[in-house]
Amino acid sequence: MDALIPAQAARSSTLSSMTVDIVIPVLNEERALPGCVAVLHGYLAERMPFDWTITIVDNASTDSTQLVAKRLARQWSRVRVVCLTQRGKGKAVRSAWSSSQADVVAYMDVDLSTGLDALIPLVASLAAGHSDIAIGSRLAPGARTVRGAKRELISRAYNALLRIVHGAQFRDAQCGFKAARAEVIRPLLRRVEDDAWFFDTELLLLAEHNGLRVLEVPVDWVEDVDSRVNVTGTIATNTRGLVRLALAKLSGAADIADLPSRPALRPTHPDAVLPARDVSRLRHLLLFCVVGFVATMMTLALYTFFRTWWPPLAANLVAVALSTLFNTEANRRLTFRGRSRSLVLAHLQSLVVFALYCGFTSSALLALHTVADRPPRWAELVVLLAASAVGTLGRFVLLSTWVFRPRPRPHPVTRTEESLT
Incomplete structure (x- = not known):
């Protein structure tokens, strides 16, 4: 038993030194941003067991969102701001994740539709090394959602299409509540082409195609009707993206060679008898x-x-x-x-x-x-x-x-x- 103490101490030390960067992509959100950051900052300060940072990414807002974000950064030392000159939710997340120095990177929508109680389970699996990407899911067993019938139908139909066409194992590609191990996500980010709303789907399909482990965490989700998402307007774009990615898989262009190798599977018990x-x-x-x-x-x-x-x-x-x-x-x-x-x-x-x-x-x-x-x-x-x-x-x-x-x-x-x- 004593021999396990150094290993346990090393594991505890490693986990306690983990850093998490939570990205909030925003576009013309001067009204919603202060409340979002205040609630998130309070939650993280009280409950997050890892060192954390909040990164606000303003992707070419035309209102006073950028000024509001900078004021929040002056108010709280753990809040930083990244300003982009081009729009695109995917571009915002990619830019922040690519430049982040944290061990685990995450993002969430500014409307906080997803309950924050799922944040620590989302991050913990990544910090422990169990999973590569963790996503909030409104369609996983145990999830609770409140949203309109139109959005519910479109979401379920779209995710069913992913399972039929691409054999996806995850249930919900579009929930704005995701996290990843930084060292794993960077090679994927270099291969994701979409800078808009198909970004999430392309990232997850590439991850599964290359053998990464994607963990789904059931979430509580309440729709904010004051959303910048044009649900029906993204259908054509996403359909083209699905076709493009299917062709990339067929041609081998979706294979990513520079991902680190996964250790060989081995039993936990030292005296386990393995099958031939x-x-x-x-x-x-x-x-x-x-x-x-x-x-x-x-x-x-x-x-x-x-x-x-x-x-x-x-x-x-x-x-x-x-x-x-x-x-x-x-x-x-x-x-x-x-x-x-x-x-x-x-x-x-x-x-x-x-x-x-x-x-x-x-x-x-x-x-x-x-x-x-x-x-x-x-x-x-x-x-x-x-x-x-x-x-x-x-x-x-x-x-x-x-x-x-x-x-x-x-x-x-x-x-x-x-x-x-």
Whole structure:
């Protein structure tokens, strides 16, 4: 037990020296800014266990927001001001986060729609080294929200689109309440192109695509109707951003090579007995076989059904196409869970596998009809079953090495870990 004391002391010292920079991007907020900073400053002074700073980023306001911000900075020593000449919420956050000297950087909206009680849980996971990015979520279990039906519908539809198109694991991309480890976020900021409202979404999708851990914290959120956000006006911009980012993933342009490497996964208990390396591969193979068996039975049933009206090749084409959609999605969710970051990309690549598989099984049927004139239906099913078995083996190889190939999971070594090594 005594041997653990130095490690505990080092960890405690590291955490106590952590610094947090909380950014408030503002545009023409002369009315809301003083109350926001006063409430936030009081909360941080009373409850924040880490050293902290508040950074107000004025991005080209045309009212007296800049003068108000500077007056607040003179009033409180832990408040600083950054003034930009160009507008854009994303530009404001990027500028402040990129230049910050803090270990953890965060931002929140000036209207304080998100309850501040979620701030410490948001920051603590990052300070401890558990997560890379932490986001407030109005859609996570335990969250409570008060907002209009229009905004609720648009938000849920948009986040559902992210899950369908990009396979996003997070539930709420747009809540203005986020934090990140500074050493991890800087390489991401250099790759984010959007300077407006798509900034949050692009940042999170890039983070997940590159294997970073994104933590969602359920929040209490009350809509402020005096908001500068044009909800419907951002739809077209965000749609273009989703398409652009999908193309970047397909081309490899979304891969970020300069992220620090994540330490190898190891057990916490010193006497833990680890499973053999082959166990994971065997599990993948067994799950794949189960999915493949169900898909094969599905193919045979559909082929028998469609063969009632259609010729062999047409019946096989439709049967294999439908079972392939099931096979790909089942393997994405079960067998190779966590490897694919994009539903669309997985299914597009699987179309190539489908073409090869369909060509192989169709060739087997053609060969049967070439050898035998009008073979019985049972013979077609036997040949199709044998061809499906061989084709399934080839499908496993292509899925595991190409469609769902393992991605490197970058992650920085935290200061806590460095102090203990």
